[in-house]
Amino acid sequence: MANKRHVALGLTDDDVLEMYRTMVLARKIDERMWLLNRAGKMPFVISCQGQEAAQVGAAFALDRNVDYVAPYYRDVGVVLAFGMKAEELIASGFGKAMDPNSGGRQMPGHFGQKKNRIITGSSPVATQVPHAVGFALAAKLEGKQFVTFTSLGDGSTNQGDFHEALNFAGVHKLPVITFVENNRLAISVPYDKQVASENIAIRAKAYGMKGYKVDGQDPLAVYEVVKLARERAINGEGPTLIEAETIRLTSHSSDDNQSVYRSEEELEEIKKNDPIILFGNYLKEVGLLDEEKIKAIDDEINRQVNEATEIAEKAPYPKPETLYDYVYEQ
Amino acid sequence: MAQMTMIQAITDALRIELERDENVLVFGEDVGKNGGVFRATDGLQKQFGEHRVFDTPLAESAIGGLAIGLALQGFRPVPEIQFFGFLFEVMDSIAGQMSRMRYRTGNTEQAPITIRSPFGGGVQTPEMHADSLEGLMAQTPGVKVVIPSTPYDAKGLLISAIRDNDPVIFLEHMKLYRSFRQEVPEGEYTIELGKADVKREGKDVTIIAYGAMVHSSLKAAEELEKQNISAEVIDLRTVSPLDVETIINSVKKTNRAVVVQEAQRQAGVAANVVAEIQERAILHLEAPVLRVTAPDTVYPFAAVENEWLPDAKDIVAKVLEVIHF
Numbered sequence: 001m002a003n004k005r006h007v008a009l010g011l012t013d014d015d016v017l018e019m020y021r022t023m024v025l026a027r028k029i030d031e032r033m034w035l036l037n038r039a040g041k042m043p044f045v046i047s048c049q050g051q052e053a054a055q056v057g058a059a060f061a062l063d064r065n066v067d068y069v070a071p072y073y074r075d076v077g078v079v080l081a082f083g084m085k086a087e088e089l090i091a092s093g094f095g096k097a098m099d100p101n102s103g104g105r106q107m108p109g110h111f112g113q114k115k116n117r118i119i120t121g122s123s124p125v126a127t128q129v130p131h132a133v134g135f136a137l138a139a140k141l142e143g144k145q146f147v148t149f150t151s152l153g154d155g156s157t158n159q160g161d162f163h164e165a166l167n168f169a170g171v172h173k174l175p176v177i178t179f180v181e182n183n184r185l186a187i188s189v190p191y192d193k194q195v196a197s198e199n200i201a202i203r204a205k206a207y208g209m210k211g212y213k214v215d216g217q218d219p220l221a222v223y224e225v226v227k228l229a230r231e232r233a234i235n236g237e238g239p240t241l242i243e244a245e246t247i248r249l250t251s252h253s254s255d256d257n258q259s260v261y262r263s264e265e266e267l268e269e270i271k272k273n274d275p276i277i278l279f280g281n282y283l284k285e286v287g288l289l290d291e292e293k294i295k296a297i298d299d300e301i302n303r304q305v306n307e308a309t310e311i312a313e314k315a316p317y318p319k320p321e322t323l324y325d326y327v328y329e330q
Numbered sequence: 331m332a333q334m335t336m337i338q339a340i341t342d343a344l345r346i347e348l349e350r351d352e353n354v355l356v357f358g359e360d361v362g363k364n365g366g367v368f369r370a371t372d373g374l375q376k377q378f379g380e381h382r383v384f385d386t387p388l389a390e391s392a393i394g395g396l397a398i399g400l401a402l403q404g405f406r407p408v409p410e411i412q413f414f415g416f417l418f419e420v421m422d423s424i425a426g427q428m429s430r431m432r433y434r435t436g437n438t439e440q441a442p443i444t445i446r447s448p449f450g451g452g453v454q455t456p457e458m459h460a461d462s463l464e465g466l467m468a469q470t471p472g473v474k475v476v477i478p479s480t481p482y483d484a485k486g487l488l489i490s491a492i493r494d495n496d497p498v499i500f501l502e503h504m505k506l507y508r509s510f511r512q513e514v515p516e517g518e519y520t521i522e523l524g525k526a527d528v529k530r531e532g533k534d535v536t537i538i539a540y541g542a543m544v545h546s547s548l549k550a551a552e553e554l555e556k557q558n559i560s561a562e563v564i565d566l567r568t569v570s571p572l573d574v575e576t577i578i579n580s581v582k583k584t585n586r587a588v589v590v591q592e593a594q595r596q597a598g599v600a601a602n603v604v605a606e607i608q609e610r611a612i613l614h615l616e617a618p619v620l621r622v623t624a625p626d627t628v629y630p631f632a633a634v635e636n637e638w639l640p641d642a643k644d645i646v647a648k649v650l651e652v653i654h655f
């Protein structure tokens with residue numbers, strides 16, 4: 001039997017199966033949203049596809065009972081791991097009242113759920129990073145034992161907010177993990193037109209923090225480095241910048257057409273790095289899955305997504321009269 | 331002449347100016363190979379090369395700031411801000427820097443920059459992709475704020491904006507990009523900035539609007555016609571500086587006015603128009619000048635955006651109020 005890497009990391013067989021299921025669930029919710037979009041039922045979709053291993057590996061390394069996450073729009077895997085439900089995600093795509101992020105007031109993919117410590121965010125990229133640093137400063141000021149995790153894309157690291165936030169975190173040695181999901185594209189603009197440094201992780205040095213680059217298609221590798229960063233943060237050793245190298249399998253969003261700027265060959269090539277297949281292979285190698293079990297998981301999750309879709313489709317839209325609510329305290 | 335959508339007319343204007351003046355540069359997020367997320371710059375990089383039409387990193391403050399540097403070196407930058415909701419990321423460059431360039435240098439420098447940006451509601455893109463933020467810009471002396479409502483106007487106004495020696499914020503309503511086609515002349519022509527256009531003549535009431543609301547106003551005018559009310563529709567085209575003369579001349583003729591904006595009510599362009607009318611033509615008025623606007627809430631959820639946005643029905647109702655005052 002192959003080397004059980006997960007055991008060496010302190011993960012049980014159940015843990016890794018749960019990670020796999022979460023990745024598959026994220027993928028299937030996303031696929032369903034595209035179907036609904038193409039059927040004209042959902043105005044907009046922005047995807048996690050290709051990045052599930054990075055997201056789930058990172059989320060499982062956090063303490064999901066106390067830590068906070070300030071995710072970005074692709075992080076279906078992160079928010080599922082932090083307790084958001086399939087039907088809630090689909091309802092948010094429809095803009096239904098039951099959308100936990102905003103009651104249908106925000107774009108889909110703009111996550112926020114107070115009870116699950118998912119920090120609300122909005123459209124302008126990288127704005128979540130200083131918010132996360134604010135959470136981390138609060139933890140330090142109040143002596144609270146939690147870590148704040150924030151994520152963003154590679155292109156978004158070029159915003160002033162990223163620099164200002166990481167600099168502050170470095171100066172004050174704050175318990176915050178900044179996780180860059182580097183899929184080497186920002187809509188159509190490739191990495192080399194975005195960033196001149198050879199990778200993003202080395203930017204950490206300039207902020208006086210640790211920086212790590214990790215294979216984002218391997219949830220165990222991601223788990224390991226995020227776990228380490230969390231320990232350092234909790235021990236008062238300061239912030240960490242982590243770059244997970246990953247892939248974007250879909251167009252940027254349902255409003256984009258990647259065939260304008262990506263070749264057929266490239267799209268074929270990246271499919272070989274599909275994290276769900278790769279992690280499935282690992283789980284097969286260590287004897288936790290076989291074709292039959294994979295099919296059983298797929299069937300079970302398809303059922304779950306069907307049920308979630310039904311709940312979300314039936315749920316009411318926000319009432320027009322609630323339009324005026326919550327501009328100010330009432 | 332060719333039939334063009336507004337987006338095609340915009341691309342055409344950019345192409346003409348890139349061809350005519352080698353100092354014109356087009357840049358922004360995804361404007362190169364991708365041709366812009368709305369295809370406004372489609373084919374331009376291929377035609378003019380990467381040194382004239384280029385992708386920037388995802389960093390609006392840098393886009394605005396480097397436009398200023400280029401402008402001070404004699405270029406005519408035409409940057410794109412991908413959605414105007416991301417104005418806030420480039421706000422200092424606009425309101426703190428380029429708008430004051432001429433003034434603060436005692437006229438020794440100028441910033442001939444045209445910032446193009448899509449905005450506006452009705453296409454199911456809530457949350458900072460649909461806001462009408464022209465009011466913030468109109469409160470900024472030193473920038474001109476242009477909002478076309480037709481393909482013909484878009485082309486002529488954009489060419490003028492690029493040739494203008496002061497910074498221009500050129501706002502393109504997303505709903506109008508592909509909603510209809512119009513005859514647009516080939517080759518160059520300009521439309522003077524700061525000049526409104528009477529889009530429909532009438533004698534009983536003046537409806538003043540801009541952007542997508544021009545079309546709602548024209549629709550309202552048709553409805554009113556059926557009730558024997560003759561409405562004049564003025565398209566501001568430039569919301570700052572305002573063409574007060576055209577507005578006042580019309581109001582002096584019709585003695586009644588309704589001002590329409592898609593933006594929320596408070597402190598908006600419409601309020602400014604109303605104030606100008608009261609100050610200059612109060613003795614010509616038979617009724618108070620009323621406004622049709624969105625309510626003072628954050629841009630709402632998609633499910634109700636059409637209810638929230640002002641429409642022809644709202645305009646008809648307001649016109650009837652001033653007619654029957």
Ligand SMILES: Cc1ncc(C[n+]2csc(CCOP(=O)(O)OP(=O)(O)O)c2C)c(N)n1
Nearest residue numbers: 123124125153154155156185186187416419
């Ligand atoms: C401040 C700001 N500018 C522009 C946009 C439009 N936009 C949304 S996502 C995106 C690309 C982001 O790329 P990256 O950070 O690499 O993340 P990815 O989408 O590749 O995961 C852009 C330009 C935005 N949301 N916010």
